[in-house]
Amino acid sequence: MKNQEDKSEILEKIANGITWWIGSIPSLIAHTLFFIVSFLLPLLHLVEFDKMLLILTTVVSLEAIYLAIFIQMSVNKSHEKIEDIQEDIEDIQEDIEEISEDIEEISEDIEEITEDIEDIQEDIEEINEEEDDEVHSERAKNVMLKSNVSSNKNEIKALKDKIEELQNKIEQLKDE
Numbered sequence: 001m002k003n004q005e006d007k008s009e010i011l012e013k014i015a016n017g018i019t020w021w022i023g024s025i026p027s028l029i030a031h032t033l034f035f036i037v038s039f040l041l042p043l044l045h046l047v048e049f050d051k052m053l054l055i056l057t058t059v060v061s062l063e064a065i066y067l068a069i070f071i072q073m074s075v076n077k078s079h080e081k082i083e084d085i086q087e088d089i090e091d092i093q094e095d096i097e098e099i100s101e102d103i104e105e106i107s108e109d110i111e112e113i114t115e116d117i118e119d120i121q122e123d124i125e126e127i128n129e130e131e132d133d134e135v136h137s138e139r140a141k142n143v144m145l146k147s148n149v150s151s152n153k154n155e156i157k158a159l160k161d162k163i164e165e166l167q168n169k170i171e172q173l174k175d176e
């Protein structure tokens with residue numbers, strides 16, 4: 001089986017080489033020279049015109065048959081390559097669709113994460129505000145306590161003064 005594949009590959013390479021050569025400038029020049037020589041031979045009386053046309057027609061017909069076969073082999077090979085490329089393109093399109101779906105999922109995840117981050121930021125702001133409120137409350141309590149202490153001091157002083165007055169009055173009464 002391997003030997004047959006090797007022979008097929010060699011024949012395909014020969015066919016590709018011939019097909020390439022037929023489509024080249026050297027081939028055009030060689031064919032043109034061949035036809036010129038073919039038509040000159042009867043003019044130079046080296047070959048009869050009928051025999052030259054018979055041989056030329058036979059050679060050209062055989063060449064056309066082989067060229068058609070070689071060209072068809074090239075077309076078939078190209079067709080196989082195109083089919084392989086189409087399969088690759090379909091695989092790539094499937095991969096692209098999967099990637100697109102993944103991107104959509106990632107985008108949704110990013111949106112959810114963004115929303116979560118916004119919620120967390122709001123929570124942090126609320127905590128900061130509560131801490132600020134607590135700090136303000138503490139300060140207010142301290143201010144109130146200080147003012148209470150201050151007013152208590154004043155009241156105590158006033159009471160002390162009254163007690164002194166009363167003590168003085170008691171002593172006056174005692175003295176009387």
